[in-house]
Amino acid sequence: GAVVSQHPSWVICKSGTSVKIECRSLDFQATTMFWYRQFPKQSLMLMATSNEGSKATYEQGVEKDKFLINHASLTLSTLTVTSAHPEDSSFYICSVELAGADTQYFGPGTRLTVL
């Protein structure tokens, strides 16, 4: 069964609104969570890394005030796209890493379309 879930799986919103995407690890506590975005026909781009007990570390070029990441608990991370614009339309994927493990598990992704 699924190890990591994301909600919603797809969302369409108007420009200027904010959208929250949830990432949940279902069977275990995740010490590290990652958020990626993927533009059509391109590779994943790491947006930020969130470690247990600390704030997210954003990659260069990713606006932390626009893409708010909250590692609310060891099983839940949220990504909020604030004041969304059409150029934010993308596929957003989270992944989680177990403590002491050297692999990660991916969520099914969320397709965001901003009109």
Add this chain to the structure above:
Amino acid sequence: SQQGEEDPQALSIQEGENATMNCSYKTSINNLQWYRQNSGRGLVHLILIRSNEREKHSGRLRVTLDTSKKSSSLLITASRAADTASYFCATHVGRDDKIIFGKGTRLHILP
């Protein structure tokens, strides 16, 4: 979602040897990509191979794609300790280019 399968799940080899990892998938693809992940770090993109390509090289990496068998392989030649990581394949499918990951191969290079 992780509908692809990599094998082996784990691989340990001596430094200097070649490492081969395989990836199988279930549906027609637009392209296939290989990524590396070091523990605690995000994915690093390694190489992309399109559905109409059969082989690509990048440094010590060689990727093959067999669409008839729905499989791909990643070969790392002359392995180094720094190659120790997990390696994932990801397929891009459908009109919206949805990405689907395999479960990964954990590669350990022994000194």
